[in-house]
Amino acid sequence: MASSILSDCSSARLLPLRRALLPQRAPRIRPCPALASPRRLLIAARPQLLPRPPRMDSVPTAAAAASSAESATASADASAKVIDGKLVAKQVREEIAVEVTKMKDAIGIVPGLAVILVGSRKDSQTYVRNKKKACEAVGIKSYEVNLPEDSSEEEVIKHISGFNSDPSVHGILVQLPLPRGFFEWYSFAREHQLFPFLVLEVLKHMNDENILNAVSIEKDVDGFHPLNIGRLAMQGRDPFFVPCTPKGCMELLHRYGVEIKGKRAVVIGRSNIVGMPAALIVHSQTKNPEEITSQADIVIAAVGVANLVRGNWIKPGAAIIDVGINPVDDPESPRGYRLVGDVCYEEVSKVAGAITPVPGGVGPMTIAMLLSNTLESAKRIHKFK
Numbered sequence: 001m002a003s004s005i006l007s008d009c010s011s012a013r014l015l016p017l018r019r020a021l022l023p024q025r026a027p028r029i030r031p032c033p034a035l036a037s038p039r040r041l042l043i044a045a046r047p048q049l050l051p052r053p054p055r056m057d058s059v060p061t062a063a064a065a066a067s068s069a070e071s072a073t074a075s076a077d078a079s080a081k082v083i084d085g086k087l088v089a090k091q092v093r094e095e096i097a098v099e100v101t102k103m104k105d106a107i108g109i110v111p112g113l114a115v116i117l118v119g120s121r122k123d124s125q126t127y128v129r130n131k132k133k134a135c136e137a138v139g140i141k142s143y144e145v146n147l148p149e150d151s152s153e154e155e156v157i158k159h160i161s162g163f164n165s166d167p168s169v170h171g172i173l174v175q176l177p178l179p180r181g182f183f184e185w186y187s188f189a190r191e192h193q194l195f196p197f198l199v200l201e202v203l204k205h206m207n208d209e210n211i212l213n214a215v216s217i218e219k220d221v222d223g224f225h226p227l228n229i230g231r232l233a234m235q236g237r238d239p240f241f242v243p244c245t246p247k248g249c250m251e252l253l254h255r256y257g258v259e260i261k262g263k264r265a266v267v268i269g270r271s272n273i274v275g276m277p278a279a280l281i282v283h284s285q286t287k288n289p290e291e292i293t294s295q296a297d298i299v300i301a302a303v304g305v306a307n308l309v310r311g312n313w314i315k316p317g318a319a320i321i322d323v324g325i326n327p328v329d330d331p332e333s334p335r336g337y338r339l340v341g342d343v344c345y346e347e348v349s350k351v352a353g354a355i356t357p358v359p360g361g362v363g364p365m366t367i368a369m370l371l372s373n374t375l376e377s378a379k380r381i382h383k384f385k
Contacts, residue, residue: 032307032344080349083252083321083356089364092251093138096371100139103375103384111378112141113171113221113370114163118156119149119179128175134367140374143169149179153207157214164216170381171221171374178208218381221373223247240380241373248365249300249321256354258298258319266296268342269303269323289313301342311347320348320355323362 104110113135117128128144135142145159156174163169217227223243231239242250253260268289293299293313301309302323314320324342341358349355356362379385 032310032340033346080320080352081256081354083256083319083354083361085248085252085356085361085364088252088255089248089368091255092365092368092372093134096140096368096375097138099375103378103382104139107382107384109378109382109384110139110141110168111171111374112143112166112169113173113374114143114145114166114169115173115175116145116147116156116159116163117175118147118151121177124175124177131173131367131370134371135374138371140371141168153210156211160211160214164214164219170219170378171370172215172219173222173370174211174215176208178211219377221370221377223373241376242369244366244369244373245302245323245362247369247372248362249323251369252321252356252362252365253298253319256319258354260298263297264295265298265300266293267300267302268293268309269301299343303342305342306340307342307344309343309348311344311351314348314351316351317353318351320352321362322356322358325358325363 100111113131115128115131117124132142132144143163147155147159156178160172160174163172212224213226215222215225217225217240220228221241221244223229223232223239223241228239228241231237232242250260290313293309294315296315296318298319298321299309299314300321300323304324304326306324306326306328308324309320309322320343322341322343322345324340326340326342327337328340330336330338339359341356341361343355343358345355345357
């Protein structure tokens with residue numbers, strides 16, 4: 001499925017936008033209605049995903065949506081179809097479970113995923129726990145290494161090397177972020193005048209690039225190895241793996257029948273994890289953000305600014321993929337905050353043809369694509385079709 005997505009994207013235009021070019025105070029000029037009056041996401045009906053998803057030209061108008069039981073809306077006056085990431089992720093996991101069972105029965109091989117966690121960040125521990133549960137649910141064997149925060153780079157690489165040579169492991173993931181690297185510790189020590197006490201610790205601490213480069217490219221299911229990114233950037237050379245979140249974005253578009261070939265697409269954001277790999281999938285240029293997004297058929301927002309993308313940025317009928325997850329204050333929430341995306345949902349959903357909600361859009365797809373990459377790796381290594 002990944003190869004068909006890449007070939008579909010080969011002729012599309014993508015215009016990624018750097019943060020420096022974006023309006024610095026856009027969210028403050030005109031508050032998003034969602035910030036003033038929180039609304040719960042309502043999905044009237046879920047679209048039929050198989051065997052053939054509806055094309056974007058079949059997305060109903062606002063008037064048709066009011067009378068059609070098959071339309072999905074986020075509010076009473078919104079016309080955009082909701083791209084349900086939870087539903088698609090569930091479907092992907094079910095498909096993976098079938099393939100895992102088929103592979104086990106045919107050749108006796110069970111795909112294996114190894115996760116290395118350094119430190120005790122609560123959010124990282126939660127992510128690793130969720131990945132382990134997801135593996136168990138589809139029949140993928142899970143391996144886990146937990147290392148203390150003060151582990152050396154050599155210790156981490158030693159575990160990576162062990163998994164590289166382990167034939168039962170088909171995918172290796174190093175949970176990011178890693179503990180502070182050299183330059184962060186150096187700046188901290190300099191600011192607080194801690195020399196020379198921290199200098200030896202600084203010199204021996206780990207470097208993210210060295211850690212990620214140590215993962216075998218054939219088992220780099222996160223898609224972060226520089227050779228995988230390089231192959232993604234070059235024409236005619238498919239990477240072993242596409243990074244999970246961008247791959248999840250493309251899978252959502254594919255499953256909801258959004259035509260990609262020949263369309264104009266915009267990626268807002270250039271992070272190494274999402275924006276840059278997504279841009280490489282479809283080629284890129286950079287221009288004025290509002291002017292360009294208003295011409296785009298597909299917009300992928302991954303800049304990390306709450307409600308940055310407004311309704312007047314969007315071309316009517318465009319498909320919107322919101323990767324952002326941003327906490328905003330909400331005194332009505334038991335937690336004191338709630339999560340919103342980079343897209344002002346209440347505005348954009350009235351203009352777009354289809355849109356992912358936050359939460360429940362791209363998020364569930366990331367782990368689903370990690371499982372997909374692990375299965376793909378096992379099939380490739382064992383030449384199983």
